[in-house]
Each structure stands twice: as structure tokens, then as C-alpha cells.
Amino acid sequence: MLATMSQWLTLSRAAHLLGISRVALQKRIREGDLPSFDGMVAADDLQRDWPQLDLDASGSFEKTRAIREDAFARRLRERVLPTQEALAQRLFVQGQELAELQRTLTRYHELFETLQTRLAAVPVPAADELMQLLDEGLAQALAAPAPGHDVAALDAMLRVMSAHITVKPSGHEFFVEGSETLLKAALRAGLTPNYGCGNGNCGLCKARVVAGEARAVAPSDYRFSEAEKAQNHVLMCVCTALSSDLVLEVLEAGAPGDIPEQRVVAKVRSVDVLNDDVLRLHLQTPRSNRLRFLAGQRVTLGVSADLAGGSDLHAEYPVASCPCDDRNLIFHLCRTDRRAASADFRQCVFDGRIKAGDEVSVWGPWGSFVLEHDSARPLVFIAIDDGFAPVNSLIEHAIAVDAAESISLYWASSQPGGQYLPNQCRAWNEALDEFSYLALAVDELQAVLAANAALPTSDVYLAGAIDAVEPLAAALLAAGVPPEQLHVEGL
Numbered sequence: 001m002l003a004t005m006s007q008w009l010t011l012s013r014a015a016h017l018l019g020i021s022r023v024a025l026q027k028r029i030r031e032g033d034l035p036s037f038d039g040m041v042a043a044d045d046l047q048r049d050w051p052q053l054d055l056d057a058s059g060s061f062e063k064t065r066a067i068r069e070d071a072f073a074r075r076l077r078e079r080v081l082p083t084q085e086a087l088a089q090r091l092f093v094q095g096q097e098l099a100e101l102q103r104t105l106t107r108y109h110e111l112f113e114t115l116q117t118r119l120a121a122v123p124v125p126a127a128d129e130l131m132q133l134l135d136e137g138l139a140q141a142l143a144a145p146a147p148g149h150d151v152a153a154l155d156a157m158l159r160v161m162s163a164h165i166t167v168k169p170s171g172h173e174f175f176v177e178g179s180e181t182l183l184k185a186a187l188r189a190g191l192t193p194n195y196g197c198g199n200g201n202c203g204l205c206k207a208r209v210v211a212g213e214a215r216a217v218a219p220s221d222y223r224f225s226e227a228e229k230a231q232n233h234v235l236m237c238v239c240t241a242l243s244s245d246l247v248l249e250v251l252e253a254g255a256p257g258d259i260p261e262q263r264v265v266a267k268v269r270s271v272d273v274l275n276d277d278v279l280r281l282h283l284q285t286p287r288s289n290r291l292r293f294l295a296g297q298r299v300t301l302g303v304s305a306d307l308a309g310g311s312d313l314h315a316e317y318p319v320a321s322c323p324c325d326d327r328n329l330i331f332h333l334c335r336t337d338r339r340a341a342s343a344d345f346r347q348c349v350f351d352g353r354i355k356a357g358d359e360v361s362v363w364g365p366w367g368s369f370v371l372e373h374d375s376a377r378p379l380v381f382i383a384i385d386d387g388f389a390p391v392n393s394l395i396e397h398a399i400a401v402d403a404a405e406s407i408s409l410y411w412a413s414s415q416p417g418g419q420y421l422p423n424q425c426r427a428w429n430e431a432l433d434e435f436s437y438l439a440l441a442v443d444e445l446q447a448v449l450a451a452n453a454a455l456p457t458s459d460v461y462l463a464g465a466i467d468a469v470e471p472l473a474a475a476l477l478a479a480g481v482p483p484e485q486l487h488v489e490g491l
């Protein structure tokens with residue numbers, strides 16, 4: 001009886017629960033290892049395939065998630081509870097579901113008792129046998145734990161702690177943890193919603209609530225028209241999810257042309273030495289004026305004459321962080337960079353004239369070295385030296401959106417051991433089943449790539465100094481990579 005009541009979960013919710021990628025679940029379904037129905041999987045099938053999953057072990061899932069987040073170079077967020085109102089609302093809904101379940105069980109119980117009474121009144125031996133069968137079946141069902149009950153219990157807890165958001169018309173999904181805003185959660189999940197000020201003034205982050213409830217958790221000066229109010233519009237930057245399931249209609253950027261040019265004044269958080277030749281410049285944008293960009297794009301950085309000690313300086317750099325990394329903008333500056341246009345700016349940073357607390361202007365974003373929208377092909381990233389910067393941004397984004405079946409990273413260096421963030425690449429390699437990493441020398445690259453038969457069926461992203469990437473791009477095309485699947489960023 002209870003087996004027929006198995007709880008069904010969407011792939012996103014099941015992946016969230018198990019701490020694995022949605023792509024990994026899809027692969028198991030495709031290979032026939034995990035049954036699915038209409039895009040859903042059953043809790044008892046998950047329990048069977050992941051027997052280690054129980055409430056006592058849920059800490060291990062938290063740990064896996066923490067490793068994944070750490071590996072993505074995100075700041076560890078303080079885990080906060082949803083608002084009291086959201087908790088009350090979600091518990092109320094669960095209470096209603098529980099009450100309905102109890103009513104159903106009561107009806108089954110009454111039916112069972114009626115059946116027992118009727119059978120007892122039937123004067124034939126077959127009725128006694130049937131009675132015994134029923135008694136034994138019931139005893140067995142009550143003695144054994146219901147299949148999938150740990151999965152169902154953990155899911156019930158997650159439904160209270162986090163909300164599942166479905167975006168229309170794209171079908172993208174994300175989870176809102178604690179009382180974070182819809183905008184913050186969408187960006188963290190790698191989505192590209194329309195937004196501007198980030199603090200409830202401009203109205204650009206408007207979204208329409210199609211199903212479920214959202215509630216403001218911060219004040220806002222924006223005034224909705226009567227028509228917008230009637231259509232359930234909310235501001236994603238000040239609202240969180242009240243119900244555990246919410247459907248939103250959202251405007252999303254699909255291509256670089258969808259994002260306007262912006263100018264932001266950011267503050268230097270730190271300048272860190274990554275190795276003898278590479279510095280990491282960490283900027284933070286103001287809360288009320290974030291930079292909107294797509295992973296893999298470039299911006300122009302500028303410092304004033306006061307700071308530069310002469311005239312204003314500016315230089316163009318790829319953003320090494322992902323838009324999912326909140327207000328943080330990371331850049332990798334390489335001493336051996338041969339671009340004359342950025343030489344003075346670079347020298348200014350290497351000389352220590354730019355330090356924590358200083359202001360840096362950021363214009364942009366520029367360029368179209370971005371992930372192929374909605375492609376499910378395997379991803380191959382080839383970084384040469386500091387070409388790793390835009391590749392890092394793309395990889396963080398690809399992991400956040402959880403869309404690729406596999407990710408391969410080749411990082412070639414023109415100097416021995418020139419891969420300046422080896423621990424981060426190893427952490428990805430260890431935390432993600434579908435990720436592979438190879439560090440190699442530049443002169444080994446062509447031979448290694450020639451041995452990869454999967455390149456023509458992959459999306460290939462190649463970044464590095466222009467004189468290094470151009471011949472390699474020609475070799476990749478000659479090896480059968482279709483031009484529309486080859487994306488090149490020459491620095």
C-alpha cells in the first residue's frame with residue numbers, strides 16, 4: 001500500500017537533496033540505471049541507489065556542498081533560516097499535506113477493518129486463508145520502514161529550509177536558501193536575470209509571480225503601476241520566496257548584446273601574489289551598483305592620475321570570477337603579459353601603487369567569449385598561461401548552471417609549473433565526478449589535443465595570448481572541430 005505512495009521529486013530537487021549534479025542524474029536515467037516518469041524520480045528509487053542517504057548522514061551532503069562551493073571560489077555564506085513568515089507558511093503547507101495523508105490512512109484503516117469483519121462472516125475456508133494473508137501483509141508492511149522514507153524526510157526538511165524556483169519561459173530552476181533575495185539566489189545559480197541597482201529603486205529586476213508567493217525582505221522605493229500590481233509583479237532584488245515552490249516569469253539575458261554598457265566605481269579588496277609572475281586583483285562593487293556581465297567577458301579598468309602618480313591609466317582585462325560570485329570581481333594580472341596597452345596599468349599594480357581601499361573604475365562588459373546558450377555538449381576548456389582568467393569564469397558559470405555532461409580543462413603553461421591556481425583546479429577535479437583537469441606545457445598541447453577524439457562533438461573554449469591561440473585554433477578546426485563550436489579569446 002505504502003509503495004504506491006512513493007514521493008516523486010523533480011530532477012533538480014533530487015540533485016539538490018543528494019548533493020550531486022543534475023547532469024549526473026540525467027546520465028543515470030539515460031543509461032537505464034534510474035527509472036523516471038515525466039521528468040520525475042521516485043524517492044524509493046533514490047533510496048535504493050543511494051542507500052547511504054539517511055538523516056544521520058545528511059551532514060555528509062552538507063560537506064559535499066561546502067566542498068563544491070569552496071571549489072567555485074565563492075565566499076562561504078552564513079547559513080540563515082528563512083524568515084519566520086516563510087517558515088510558518090511552508091510548515092502550514094506541509095501540515096496540510098500531512099493531514100491529508102492521515103485522512104487517507106484513516107480511510108484505508110476503516111476499509112481494512114470492514115474487510116476483516118466481512119471475511120470473518122463468510123463461512124468458507126478460503127476466507128480464513130485470505131484473512132491470514134491480510135494480517136501477515138499488514139504486519140510486514142508496518143514492521144519494515146517504507147521505501148524511500150529517508151529521502152522523503154530529508155526532502156520535507158529541505159522544502160522548509162529552501163524554496164524551489166522555476167523560471168518562465170526558459171524553464172531554468174534555482175533554489176532560494178534561507179531568506180536570501182530571489183535576485184541573489186538566481187545569480188548564484190548562474191542565471192542572467194535583468195537587473196540594475198540591486199536595491200529596489202530602478203525596477204529593472206521586475207518579475208511576475210505565476211504561482212506561489214513571494215514577500216519583500218527589504219524596503220523599496222519603486223512604485224508599481226496598478227496593472228503591474230494586478231499581474232503580481234515583484235522586485236527580485238528585495239523579495240524572497242514565501243512558498244517552497246514558486247514559478248516566476250523573468251526577463252533573462254541570452255547573449256552579450258542583451259547587456260548594456262555600464263560604468264561602476266569599485267573598491268580594491270586585496271591584491272594577492274599568486275606566483276612570481278601573477279597577481280590577483282580583487283575588486284568589490286557597491287551594493288547599489290553592481291556590474292552586470294556574462295561569464296567570460298572583459299571590462300576596462302581605470303585608475304585616476306592621483307593614484308597612478310601621473311596620468312589616468314586604463315587597461316582591458318577578462319573578469320576571472322563568475323557573475324554568480326556576488327559583488328566580487330577578480331582579475332589575474334601577469335608580469336609577462338606583452339600587451340603594450342595595459343603595460344602602465346599593470347606596472348602600477350605590480351609597484352604596489354594600487355592597494356586595498358582604493359577606487360578603480362570599471363567599464364563594460366565587452367566581448368562574446370561566453371558559454372553557448374542552452375548547449376548540452378561536453379565542454380572543453382583550453383587555457384594558455386593567464387588565458388586561465390576567462391576560462392575560470394566560464395568554468396564557475398558552467399558548474400553553477402549544471403548544464404554540461406562533462407567538463408575538461410587543459411591548462412598549458414609556457415613556463416614549468418606556471419599554472420598559478422593548481423589547488424583550485426585539483427579541488428574541482430576531486431569534488432566533481434564529471435570534471436577532468438590536465439596541467440601541461442604549451443609545446444605538449446597540440447599532441448595531447450590530437451589524441452582527444454571527442455573534440456569535434458564538444459564545445460571548445462580556447463584562451464591565451466593571441467599569438468599562441470591563433471595557430472592552435474587553426475589546428476583545432478583542421479582536426480574537425482566545427483567553427484560554430486570553437487570559441488577563441490586572444491588576449
Ligand code: FES
Nearest residue numbers: 196197198203237
Ligand atoms: S535591480 Fe533595481 S529594483 Fe531591483
